[in-house]
Amino acid sequence: MLINTLDELEAVREQCRRFVTSRAAISAGAAAVPLPGLDIGTDAAILVAMIPEINRRFGLSHEQLDTMDPQAKRVILIAVTSIGSELIGRFITREIILKVLTKMGLTVSSRMVTRFVPVLGSVLSASVSFAAMKALGNAHVEDCYRVARQALESRLALEDLTVIEGISSRE
Numbered sequence: 191m192l193i194n195t196l197d198e199l200e201a202v203r204e205q206c207r208r209f210v211t212s213r214a215a216i217s218a219g220a221a222a223v224p225l226p227g228l229d230i231g232t233d234a235a236i237l238v239a240m241i242p243e244i245n246r247r248f249g250l251s252h253e254q255l256d257t258m259d260p261q262a263k264r265v266i267l268i269a270v271t272s273i274g275s276e277l278i279g280r281f282i283t284r285e286i287i288l289k290v291l292t293k294m295g296l297t298v299s300s301r302m303v304t305r306f307v308p309v310l311g312s313v314l315s316a317s318v319s320f321a322a323m324k325a326l327g328n329a330h331v332e333d334c335y336r337v338a339r340q341a342l343e344s345r346l347a348l349e350d351l352t353v354i355e356g357i358s359s360r361e
Contacts, residue, residue, distance in 0.1 A: 193249055193342055203335045206244050210327030213240050214320045221319030222312045229319060237287045240327060241277050248334040250278050262345065269340040275333045290326065 193199050213236050220232035245251040255263055270278045276286065 193338060196339070196342070199335065199338055199342060202247050202338075203331060206247055206331040206334070207328060209243065209247075210240065210324055210331060213327060214324040217323040218316040218320035222316035224312060229315070233319070233323065234287050236323065237290060237326075241287075241330060244327070244330055244334055245278060248338045250334055250337060261348075262341065265344045266337060266341045269337040273333050273336055275330075275337070277330055278334060278337055 193202060217229070217233055217236055221229040223229075242251060246254065250266065255266060258266070276289070
């Protein structure tokens, strides 16, 4: 999907934030179930699906970048490098997701500990899981938003420059 205006970009951002919230709720539900490993497996599955979907909605998926002209791709890759994202424009692999989950290690271990407290432990585990997944997802949404905004502003500036050059060359 090619985003053409800042309003469209803002709409995609809001859609993605709602999408992240729904996935965080699923993560919380899995964390509330007292089965060892279910929450981590669910989180991995959620991330494997959620990250590429957010990338796609912003026009930043691996496949979408491959079809771009070199100039547009260069602008995006520079923006991605400047924010330091490992998840934008890449093919999402199990290794990348494991790296992300490792960064969430403290959250995962705190969920494991709270699980041993009857009833309240499940509620705490679900709350921690929801908050962690939402924070991780929304951080990725904001990274994608910054990259897409920078790319859009560059493209619009280039189009304006082309129009100005076209007018001045006709005179």
